[in-house]
Amino acid sequence: MITNQYLQKVYQETAKRNSAQPEYLQAVMEVLESLECVVERRPELEQWGVMQRLVEPERFFQFRVSWVDDAGHVHVNRGYRCQFNSVLGPYKGGLRFHPSVNASIIKFLGFEQIFKNSLTGLPMGGGKGGADFDPKGKSDAEVMRFCQSFMTELSKHIGEDTDVPAGDIGVGAREIGYMYGQYIRLSNRNTGVLTGKGLSYGGSFVRTEATGYGLCYFTDEMLRAVHNGFEGKRVVISGSGNVALYALQKAQQLGAKVIAMSDSGGFVCDEEGIRFEIMQDLKENRRGRIEEYAHMVRSARFTPNTNGIWQIPCDVALPCATQNELGLEDAKALVSNGVIAVAEGANMPCTPEAVEYFLENQILFGPAKAANAGGVATSGLEMSQNNMRVNWSFEKVDQKLHDIMTDIYQRACQAAEEYGYPGNLVRGSNIAGFQKVADSMLAYGITY
Ligand code: NDP
Numbered sequence: 001m002i003t004n005q006y007l008q009k010v011y012q013e014t015a016k017r018n019s020a021q022p023e024y025l026q027a028v029m030e031v032l033e034s035l036e037c038v039v040e041r042r043p044e045l046e047q048w049g050v051m052q053r054l055v056e057p058e059r060f061f062q063f064r065v066s067w068v069d070d071a072g073h074v075h076v077n078r079g080y081r082c083q084f085n086s087v088l089g090p091y092k093g094g095l096r097f098h099p100s101v102n103a104s105i106i107k108f109l110g111f112e113q114i115f116k117n118s119l120t121g122l123p124m125g126g127g128k129g130g131a132d133f134d135p136k137g138k139s140d141a142e143v144m145r146f147c148q149s150f151m152t153e154l155s156k157h158i159g160e161d162t163d164v165p166a167g168d169i170g171v172g173a174r175e176i177g178y179m180y181g182q183y184i185r186l187s188n189r190n191t192g193v194l195t196g197k198g199l200s201y202g203g204s205f206v207r208t209e210a211t212g213y214g215l216c217y218f219t220d221e222m223l224r225a226v227h228n229g230f231e232g233k234r235v236v237i238s239g240s241g242n243v244a245l246y247a248l249q250k251a252q253q254l255g256a257k258v259i260a261m262s263d264s265g266g267f268v269c270d271e272e273g274i275r276f277e278i279m280q281d282l283k284e285n286r287r288g289r290i291e292e293y294a295h296m297v298r299s300a301r302f303t304p305n306t307n308g309i310w311q312i313p314c315d316v317a318l319p320c321a322t323q324n325e326l327g328l329e330d331a332k333a334l335v336s337n338g339v340i341a342v343a344e345g346a347n348m349p350c351t352p353e354a355v356e357y358f359l360e361n362q363i364l365f366g367p368a369k370a371a372n373a374g375g376v377a378t379s380g381l382e383m384s385q386n387n388m389r390v391n392w393s394f395e396k397v398d399q400k401l402h403d404i405m406t407d408i409y410q411r412a413c414q415a416a417e418e419y420g421y422p423g424n425l426v427r428g429s430n431i432a433g434f435q436k437v438a439d440s441m442l443a444y445g446i447t448y
């Protein structure tokens with residue numbers, strides 16, 4: 001609940017203006033609640049209207065994406081890009097292709113991205129985009145035609161110093177390749193305008209692994225404060241896409257046993273530990289369903305109920321699928337089964353009620369903005385390498401990613417402590433991410 005009058009007014013106006021955007025309002029509410037203590041300490045934020053400027057995107061556009069399927073039928077999808085805040089650098093954030101994509105989802109993701117990118121310490125503003133297109137079940141040629149049509153419009157609005165998109169749900173190496181190819185063809189400029197590119201054409205080592213690895217580096221740091229890191233822990237990971245897969249790999253490398261993973265069709269549980277190579281091949285190469293894992297590995301069992309995954313007793317839970325996938329009842333089940341730590345690989349996967357429940361029960365909780373910032377941080381490192389026309393080694397990028405995640409953890413802890421909420425990384429991350437954005441907005445005067 002917000003008690004500060006200025007923030008109450010900002011929230012009410014935002015809610016009035018965006019009444020049909022529940023995910024966006026959820027993200028704004030969480031940030032404003034966290035920042036009350038800062039707004040009360042810094043009256044210039046109200047004086048210069050920082051908060052009401054912060055919640056309104058600098059630019060938001062929607063466009064038609066027409067494409068032709070393999071049977072010759074014409075389809076129309078809706079594309080979006082939200083250029084939310086550019087005070088720290090070019091707009092930076094992923095593109096999501098999923099049938100559920102709408103203005104609310106894109107704005108919540110863009111808003112979160114502002115603070116996440118700030119936390120990385122790299123010069124990147126916040127943005128997000130995507131389309132209500134479902135790549136699932138489409139042929140490569142259909143996905144290619146969609147991506148080319150999408151980029152034909154998007155290319156008019158992006159640039160290596162303006163706005164640098166990347167992947168998110170439904171946008172991986174294949175989609176980035178098709179979109180980047182089309183961008184070069186249209187612009188005649190090969191400047192690395194997307195990140196998450198293939199290694200053969202300007203991509204960075206570790207970008208594929210970065211979000212999952214970063215999530216585990218962050219969680220390991222969090223666990224080390226009270227336990228001995230991931231070593232010997234039972235871990236449950238929801239999702240089995242890019243973030244989940246590399247969280248699986250890194251958690252295992254750090255000594256944990258990952259016993260369950262999911263997709264939108266259900267979850268598999270394998271008490272022997274999920275086998276990374278099999279899951280990677282199934283999901284990355286064959287684009288299969290998780291149910292098939294249980295046909296391939298005898299010790300694994302499939303349950304056709306996605307949320308049932310949170311009923312499995314574990315020490316560490318890593319929700320890595322999508323927003324609001326873990327609710328209060330799931331949180332209660334995890335806590336009663338003895339969970340020690342929960343860290344968000346997905347964006348806003350835990351509902352506000354679930355987050356509150358974890359915090360009340362002294363569960364170590366790593367919020368998305370901090371815990372999954374490794375992906376965009378490594379995108380930032382890809383941008384640096386592209387600008388300098390160099391390629392750093394896997395080890396060098398991985399070390400930088402590790403340092404960035406450790407630094408984010410420490411800064412979130414310090415900010416939480418400084419403002420009187422020790423151990424509350426939700427507040428700490430929001431405060432630490434916000435300060436630099438606010439300082440820059442104040443320095444620029446009333447611009448946007
Ligand atoms: P992928 O498309 O690679 O994988 C998404 C996974 O989540 C799949 O297993 C998918 O199952 C599942 N999923 C997606 N939507 C739903 C849904 N509505 N209900 C149930 N399951 C669902 O995406 P990523 O791994 O890249 O992204 C996962 C999350 O991580 C997202 O929240 C994203 O915003 C966030 N993130 C991603 C980053 C990145 O670098 N890629 C960086 C930071 C955060 P199915 O295949 O059945 O749909």
Ligand code: 2IT
Binds near residue numbers: 167376379
């Ligand atoms: O949510 C995210 O941080 C991403 N999807 C990654 C964005 C990026 O620009 O790498």
